[in-house]
Amino acid sequence: MKCISCQDLYDEDAAGTCKECYEEANETEEELKREIDELKAKVAFLKFWSPTPSARSHPASFSDVVLVASEDTSAGAPVAVPAHKAVLVSRSPVFRAMLENEMEESLSGTIKIGDVSYDALRTFVNYLYTAEVCLDEDMACDLLILAEKYQVQHLKDYCEKFLVSKLNWDNSVMNYTFAHQHNAKHIIDAALTLITDNMDKLTTREEYVELVEKDPRLVVEIYEAYLSKQVNTAAQKDSSRKT
Structure with missing residues (x-):
């Protein structure tokens, strides 16, 4: 009997495909499942936070905010990275705690990020919006530290996978x-x-x-x-x- 995939002859007791094609199909199926799981995780990460009743009653508290990297001392004053509070609270429980309560960051509209460069902070904020990043080993380490600090598990997992591959x-x-x-x-x-x-x-x-x-x-x-x-x-x- 011929395999329906490669047309080679195979044992008639098998069902439709030869052993090689069957194993290759299983590997492809597993790879597709992994890709689907990764896409589902990305979609879940990018979903906006669903506001609580108390947050709905104070919509003004989710106006724009800027983040400042403490390590950026070049050319005088550090360059601020603009962001939206609604995005930050959707991605990070730490940012949510800062911005939903009357903490200094919520009142001032400025979040100071310690021990990080401007480039790493800008890349971090961009990931919160897009779930995409171009990594090298140094940037992966910087982002993993930020992801752990602000409990952005999706980014931390991504950086871990990259560093394991290296x-x-x-x-x-x-x-x-x-x-x-x-x-x-x-x-x-x-x-x-x-x-x-x-x-x-x-x-x-x-x-x-x-x-x-x-x-x-x-x-x-x-x-x-x-x-x-x-x-x-x-x-x-x-x-x-x-x-």
């Missing part, structure tokens, strides 16, 4: 440390796997020496993960020999 042995210890500082679990897990796969080279790295001095707790975690992997590997080998 992981290699040379940057694994640095990223592992960074991820712990900012609760980036996907990066922690991926970096830890790389590190424990290369334990024989770990102690020669400058980043490792610095980590021992600055945060020995993380060094202990690395060795615990390595020992656990060794135990699991030994158990699997023992099980395979028995079978």
Whole structure:
């Protein structure tokens, strides 16, 4: 019998397609499901916040606002990044708390963002409007920090995926440390796997020496993960020999 996809002959007991085409179709289906899930998450992120009854009674509180980066000291006064309160409160529970209550930021119309450059802040605000960004590793780190600080989970997940895709042995210890500082679990897990796969080279790295001095707790975690992997590997080998 011929496969309806590739027209090659295949086992008549199969149903319509050969094994290769069937597996390829399954992979395509899984990829489409992932893309659909990502689009659904993006749509959900871009939906406007639904105002509460108390917010409806004070529509003037959602006028325009500006954000200012504290690190931007070039050419005198820092350049403000304009935004709309309605967008900010839709994307971030932290901004919502600032702007729905009579905090300084709500009253003044200016939100000062500490420890961030103008470029990173402008990119961050643009993402809140579009859910799109062009990343390099430095910008991904800056945005991940902002996303964690202001609880923009959609952006944090995006930055984590990007940084995981850029992981290699040379940057694994640095990223592992960074991820712990900012609760980036996907990066922690991926970096830890790389590190424990290369334990024989770990102690020669400058980043490792610095980590021992600055945060020995993380060094202990690395060795615990390595020992656990060794135990699991030994158990699997023992099980395979028995079978």
